[in-house]
Amino acid sequence: MSAENRDATAPAPLPVEIDLLVEAGGWPPENELLRLVEQAVGAVLDELQPAWTGSSELSVVFCDDARIRELNAGWRGKDKPTNVLSFPAFEVEEGFQPPMLGDIVLAAGTVGREAELEGKPLAHHIVHLLVHGFLHLLGYDHETDEEAAEMEAVERKALARLAIPDPYA
Template sequence: MSTPSLELALGYALPRTGLPTRPQFRKWVLAALSGAGRRFDSEVAIQIVDAAEGQAMNLQYRGKDYATNVLSFPADVPEGLPEDFDFPQLGDLVICAPVVAREAAEQGKALNDHYAHLTVHGVLHLLGFDHIEDEEAEEMEALERAILASLDIADPYAGER
């Protein structure tokens, strides 16, 4: 079997200085897909935004009037596809650069490590993982830890519990 491909659309709505590069995001998305057992071609779009756009999108889509670190928008899978059909378009991630930078500083994390974590976290949401219920949160966090460890990134949840 050939290695699944990744089609990654990446947009920056602010200057790229100090922000992760396309190869970094690609590496993180592929690690998340692999770690979650995805074995099919995938398409993901990532947009890096400023605080105003992050706040506007969080208000519009979640009803929360503040900028958040990452928003996940799973793709709408067309109706009528066979149950075993693996639709390649996973969806879109919106990452708010100022929030990520502030959180990394507050939490004493390397900026790129925090971007990696939020990218992995967002991709897992696109794949259907969630953390609303405690059991779901534990499963998702364990998977995030394993994926990030494969990238030599420390446990992002260390010290939280």
């Protein structure tokens, strides 16, 4: 579709091809999950404005607590479920757009329990965790207080773009 024929309100296409897999768990329908992934990735890219010229691939897996527990034990030595894991495909360097960004994996049980416990819509929590996981793929971390503050600031700004309340407030 040419630029003249495109709806002016339609968002620009993402420079990221999303490969989505719903492996297990009580997730919303796949088309809704894809919409949430696109929102999260788009908000982060709008916030960071990377100088990307091509396209990268991103894999997002929606699984259950049993599967993420296996991954967490195998990769991080933590034998318990967690809400989100990120597996970068490449080390990110300034100005470098990798062909494959990596994988983000979310666990249905943990994510659902957290959203309910925190009294927030499940979709908002999913988007927050996708933003968080995507930032890890882009080189952000929260091992130190300074790193955590920087990463959380980007998360807050990206989520604000989507009218999602500050998850750290």
